[in-house]
Amino acid sequence: MKITKKSRLTIILFILPALIVYLMWVIYPIISAIWMSMQKSDTLHSSHFVGIENYISVLKARLFWKSMKISFIFIIFTTIFQVILGFFYGYLVYLQPRGYRIYKILLFVPNVLPSVATGFIWSYIYSPSMGILKPFMEAIGLGQYYISPIADPKLALGAVIFAQIWCGLGVQVILFNSGFMNIPSEVIESARLDGATGWKMIKTMVIPMSWDITKMVIILQTIGALRSFDLIYVMTAGGPNHSTEVLPMHLFVNAFQNFNLGYGNVIAVVLFILAMLITIVMRKAMERESLYN
């Protein structure tokens, strides 16, 4: 179609509403966060321009690097476990064993719960005074050794990761399952006739043919984990002693408890850049149409 001067105006007018919304709600906040990251708060309501001073103080802060490390551990473990378990359960459901619809619902139920509710549920499960783990330990005679995992800096992150996997797994199962359902049944049938069964079938047929969905699950899960906040806030509020303080939590503490909005905006910018980088690197690393290319 030839684009004339007249039709160009029509195109622009059609694009304009969405463009305005996008500029107002996406681009403007990003630019605003970058601008605010270069401001130092004199008071809560007034600030002055300091260039990259906030960035320098963030990069020098021990707790920032600790948060960065915790964020990466959180991302890596939640992604690995959710992708592997999501694939496994998604495949099991795909095989349609007896009562598979029930399994599908059971696996998806935690996803329906808000993260805050999940946080409270797991806090109570771990609680030494109200939880179910301590009575279980007492029943086997080990009650005196029970320490809530969220009380121990060495275990707290693991406990939070476990809760996150529990509440996020359902979506991955559904996504993988829908990916497997899209594989043409004739292809699977042909492979089966050629002798592909069990692990061989998964390795040579299912993984390559569901690669697009796997890619999407990994990227979505990674970015989702990078932004995780509410579950951690409810379960540990970043403690004990900052051992579960992921970057969004570090942002919250500094911006809203420490009144240091400039510092908080630097973390926001860092999170934005990290999300972009992770997406680009992962897309590049996983760039292939299928196993046969």
Added chain:
Amino acid sequence: MRKESLKKLLAISLTGALTASTLLTGCGNAPKEKAETQDSEVQESADAETAAAESAAGDTKGSGETIEIKLSTTWTQGSVVQEEIENLIAKFEEEHPGVVIEHDALSTADLRTKLTVQAASGDMPDVSWCPQSYAREFIKDGLIIDWSGIVEEDPDWHAWFADPVFDALTEPDGKILLAPLEASIDGLYYNKAMFEEHGWTAPKTWDEFMTLIPKIKEAGITPIVTGGKDSRFAWMASAFLVRATGLDNFKSLCYGEDMTNWNNESTGFPTAVAKFKEMVDAGAFPNGVMGMSATEADQMFANEEAAMYYEGAWKVGNFESAGGAEFLEKLDRLDWPAMTDCPDGNPDTRVGGCFIGVMVKAGNEPEKEKLCIELAKSICSPDFGIPIMEKGGQVYPGVAEYDKSTCSEIMNKMIEAFHSADSYIPSMDGIAPPAVDLAIKQTAFPGIITKELDARQAVDEVQKAAEDYAASLEAQ
């Protein structure tokens, strides 16, 4: 061809309408407000005489406008005060037709966060519960009103409160930050019945306290419990510091000449941290205290699995919820043990005082501001505060008499401790710069409990926060 042109015209018109609606949705309030202002201006000129008469009577009835007052409090569903505040709101609305109060009740932690965000955006609630340390930041931006003029103009209202109460809320430049709402006083609550049963003596000195810890542990009971997960160390931090170094050094560290000397032995903070570590190393806290919320800690104390609990007067209500009225009968109160080996320490100062009040937003229309002040005064009045105190909800900071028979014995002791205190020091979150307070209660003390930090490292963490805060002040 003509049909096509018509289609294009229709498309362009629709696009224009969509764009306009998008823009108007985003900025919808401004034209509406403007229109309302214009309408009200016309209305005002027409009803000028009536409005003037009504305004003089302090009544909005008949002015034709609804005044919405946004009120934020910490009196959430289930709290002792919740019913009282709802009644007060209903009564206020009834007495002031045309006034609608929108009450937003949040937990203290959530309200602190919300106030910070609202202050940063300049959109404060009209009337709100507020801690003194937050009000100090808000008044710098002119976000809240100064109460000094109101206190002067209204001697009757002033008379409700003793001078030390207003002194505590007054800045060096004479500005009064808040209307006094809630007083509190610390208490080392202990289970008197349990102590008598085991033959333990209530500890008055640090040495007695440290000697008692192993005895309690031998009985299979946790010596002291707190909500570590909720960083409930602000009161304890103040108690340790004032006993180790005294009032003057304490104040000097928080907002005086020693603001960047937290690691200096002469200021007493390293001693306070060393004492805290001594208590932790003796096994005073239960295993896993850092994963325990304040509610769980209350439950543990009420279940008589812990012998002592240290915090403010409002805890009485929590203990009653956790263990019932009969549990309160088992409790008694002590001052935090005196550290006899710390010559600078002040053994009689109690942590507490009045550092929670009601703020009123600055910059409202005079009529609305007047109503907000009236509402704040109602909330801080004896009529409202005394019944709450009698229910064990909080300590009223005023001088009014109350019916002691309605309060539990422990609550009466807390109120008595407030009125008989020689001097007060606020809890750490009420006096120290937020960065320093956070460094103490979220890093230093938890780090010692989890054994990730020794006393020196814990002090260094606080020192670093204090230096950063001081640097930010210099940049202003």
